[in-house]
Amino acid sequence: MSKLRVVHYINQFFAGIGGEEKADTPAELRVGEVIGPGMALKASFGEEAEIVATIVCGDSYFAENMDKAKEQIIGWVKEQKPDVFIAGPAFNAGRYGTACGAICEAVQNKLNIPVVTGMYIENPGADMYKNKIYVFPTKDSAAGMKDAAPLMAKFALKLGKKEKIGSSKEEGFMPGKRINFFAEKRGSERAVDMLLAKIAGKPFETEYPMPEFDKVAPNPEIKDITKATIALCTSGGIVPKGNPDHIESSNALKYGEYDITGVMELTSDKYETAHGGYDPVYANERPDRVLPVDVMRDLEKEGKIGKLHNKFYTTVGNGTAVASAKKYAAEYAQKLKADGVDAVIMTST
Amino acid sequence: MVKEIERAGIPVVHMCTITPISLTVGANRIVPTIAIPHPLGNPALDKAEEKKLRRHLVEKALKALETHVDGQVVFDK
Amino acid sequence: MKLELGYIQIKDIVFGNESKISNGVLTVDKAPIEALAKEDERIKSVTLDIAKPGESVRITPVKDVIEPRCKVEGDCDIFPGTIGSVKMAGFGKTHVCKGMAVVTAGKIVGFQEGIIDMQGPGADYTPFSKLLNLVCVFEPVDGLKQHDYEEAVRFAGFKIAKYIGELSKDVKPDTTETFEVCNFKENMEKFKGLPRVGYVHMLQSQGLLHDTYVYGVDAKKILPTLMYPTEVFDGAIVSGNCVSACDKNPTYVHMNNPVVVDLFKQHGKTINFCAHIITNENVYLADKQRSSNFTAKLCEMLALDAVIITEEGFGNPDADLIMNCTKIEKKGIKTVLVTDEYAGRDGGSQSLADADPLGNACVTAGNANEVIVLPKLDKVIGTLDYVNKIAGGNENSMRADGTIEIEIQAITGATSEVGFGKLTATY
C-alpha cells in the first residue's frame, strides 16, 4: 500500500522564521519539506504516511487576512491531494490555535479532507473549534510536542485510512462532537438503571450533559457610585465612523478600544455600528442608543457618578458566548482593571 | 463576555434585550433594554423623551451596580 | 388485577389459502385481508408482501408497525376505543404474536419517510429488521385527501393486525408473563418502603401525521391522566404519527412500551412502579404550561420519589420535556429523561432545542443526524420515489450506484425516545 499523504500547517515561529516580530509573514507553501514539529509527526508515522508539503503562515497575517489566507491555503492543499491535513499543535499560543482551528475547519468543509489539530485546553481556539474538528489536548508549551505528536499522528493515520472514529474518551481528542454507538442495554433499561442510582444517591453519568452554565460569582456592589469610575463596553459594534480597525461585522475576531476623552455624545457623523446581525439604521442614526455616552456624561457632570472611563471597548456578536469574544473580553478586562475602573456597563443588542 | 469582566474582579451590569441569553452567558446583574436594534433608545419618541428613557435605563443599571446580589438577578422593576 | 400475556412465537409467515397459525407458522390468506382493507371505501387496493430478517429487502415509506394481539379474557377488545369498543384494557389474558409485525406503508404525503432495511447496516438501526414483517402497501382512491388517507391506513393497519392476532386465540402460548397492578391503597401497603416510581409518558399531539390516540381520543385534547401500566399492552395507545421516522413511536412500540416493561422488571424488588402518567406535546404554549403543571401535580399527589420522562419527536417536544423535568424536579421528585439528539451531521451542534441544568440525568438514543450509506438492496416494498425527499435525505441521496446516503432519522425507530433501541451517543 502506498503511503498516506499528509499536509502540515505551522506558524512562523515553529517554522523557525521568528517570533512576534515576524508574525506578519504571509502564507507560503513548501512542497516536500518537513519542518519543526513535522519531524516529530514524521517519526511517528513511520512508513505509513509522509508529509508531502508544509504550509507556513504568520499568525498576525492569518488573523488579519483570514479570507485571503484561507483561500490561498485551500488552493495549495487541494493541489497536494492529501489524505489527511494536520495543523499545529499550537500549545497555548492563542492566535496560532485559532488559526489552526480555522484552517482545519475550512479544509474539512471545503475539500472534504479529514483534519486534526492540537492545542492546550485553555487555548481559545480549543473552545471555538472542538465541536467542529478533532482537537487533541496538549501541554501549554512546545515541551509537550513529544507527547502530542504520537497521539496526533496515530489518529491522523486512522483518519487517513477512513477507519471508524470512536468517542473522545477512546481516541483522546477533546470532547465536542456527539458520536453514536450501540450500547449493551437498550435505552429504557439504561434509564431504569440511572433512575435507581439517582434514587439511591449513587453516582451516575448522564448520557447527554446539558449545556454548561459556567457561573462566575458576582463581585460586591459599588458602595459609593458617585466616586466610581465607570467604563462603557458593548457587543453592539459601536465604532468610530468608517470602522478604522475593520471590526468584522459577522464574527467577533477583534475588539476595538476607543478614546472618548471630551466626547459628550455619540453622533451619527462620528460613530456608527459595525454589527451585521440587526438592522443598523437606529444605531447609526444615534449611536447613543447602543452606547449611552450622552447620559453618562450628564451623570458625570451632575456628580451622580465619579467618572466615565475615557476609553470604551467594543465587539460585535449577538451576546451568545462566542469563544473569541470571551478571550477579547478577558483581555480588555485586564486593561480596565489596570486603569482603575470600578464598574462596567456592558450593553448588548 | 460579561463573565470575563466579572472574573477580572470588576462588577458589571449587562444591559440587553434578550435577558435569557444574558442569563445563559452568566451575567449576574442584568437590566432589560428596549429592543434589539436600539437597546437604549426608542426611535418613536422625540429626542428629549428618548434621552429621558435612556437615562432611566442607565440609572437602573447604576442602581444594579450599587445592589448586593448573590446570584443572577434581572432588574426589571 | 392481573394481565397475562401469552406469547406465541411466530417462526415463519407464508401466503396460503387459509389464514391460520400452526406450529409457529402463520399462513396468510390474502383475500380476507384485502376485503378487510376495502371495507373502507377510501382504500382502492392493498398489496401484501412478506419481508424476513436477513433478506435483501427495503420497506419504505413505512407508516406504522403493529403487533398482532388478541384478547382472550377480559373486558375489552384489542385497540379499545379505536377499533374495539371503549372498555377498559389492561387485565385478563391477551395473546401476542411474537416475532412478527404488520407494517403499513403508503405515500400519504410527498415527503413521507420511514425505511426498514431487512439486511445490511440499515438493519442494525431499526428494531423491526429483526421481525417477520407482513407488509401492507395501500393505494387510496383517486383524489383522497391526506387526512382521510392517513386515517384509512391507520385503521386498516389495526384491523389487519387484529385479524392476524385473532388467529392466535386458540393457540397455546409458548410462554406467558403476568403483570399485576393494584389500586392506590393496596399499592401503598404492599410495597411499603420501596421508592415510588412513575413513568411520565409524553405523546406526540401536534396535528396531521403528528397525532396519538388514547382509547380513541386525540391526545392533544387530553389533560394529563393516569393509566394502569398494563393498559398499553392491549393497544390503549396507538400511533397516528408518521413524521420523524427515527423517533416516532409506532403502535408496536406503544404496545411493547420498553419503559413500562423495564420498570415492571424492577417492580416489587427495587422500586414500586405505581403510576403511568400520560401527557401531550401540543403546539399551543398555554397547553404546554397546563399539561406540565398537571403532570407535576399528579406526581406530587401520588407522592412519587422519582420518574422517568420520555418524549416523542423533534423540537417542540423538547420544550415540553424540559417543562416537565423542571416542574417535577422542583417538587423534589427525581427525574431521568429519555431523548434523542439533533446535533448536526458532524455532531458538533447543540443537541436539543431546549435545556436546563435540572435535566442532569439524561439517556440519549443517539444523534439522528448521523449520516449512513445504505447499500442497494434487491427488492423494494413500497417505493424509493421519495427517498430524496425524506428528512435527512437530499437531492443526492440516491446515488448512481443505487446506494443511498441518508441521515439515520429516515430509518424507522433508529433513535427511539422511549429507549426501545440500543443506539446512544457520547462525546
Place this chain on the structure above:
Amino acid sequence: MKYIIITNNPLVRDTYKDKEVEFYDIKYQEILQTVKNKIALGHKILTHPLSGSVKPKETPYKSIMISKETVGANATEVDLESLEIIEDAIATCEKFKERSDKWTPQVLKDFQLVDFTLIDSAIDSAKV
C-alpha cells in the same frame, strides 16, 4: 385570546380569510426572525415555533401564532419567555441546512397542509 398568525404558508392565508393573518413570502427562518421582531415589540408567542416533526428548512413553511395584544405600554417591554423560545428556535433552525432541491408542487402542497394542520390544532386552544 386575540391573536395574529404570522405565516409564509399560502394555504393558511387562503383558509383563514376570517382571521388575522400576516402573510410574508419569505423563508422558514425569516418567519422566525419576523416573529422575533414582533416579540421585540411586545407581542407574546402563543405557539411553539418548532411545531411539527418535519425539520426546519426541509419544510419551507412555518406558521406561528402571536398575541394581538402587546405587553406593557408603548411597546417598551418584551415577554421574556417568548424571546427565549424564539431565540432557541432560531438557534436550532440554524443547525439545519437550507435544502437546495426543488420540491414538486404536490409535495409543496403537502407541506402546506401539514403546517396548516399544526397551526389549526392551536386555533381551538386559543378560543379559551
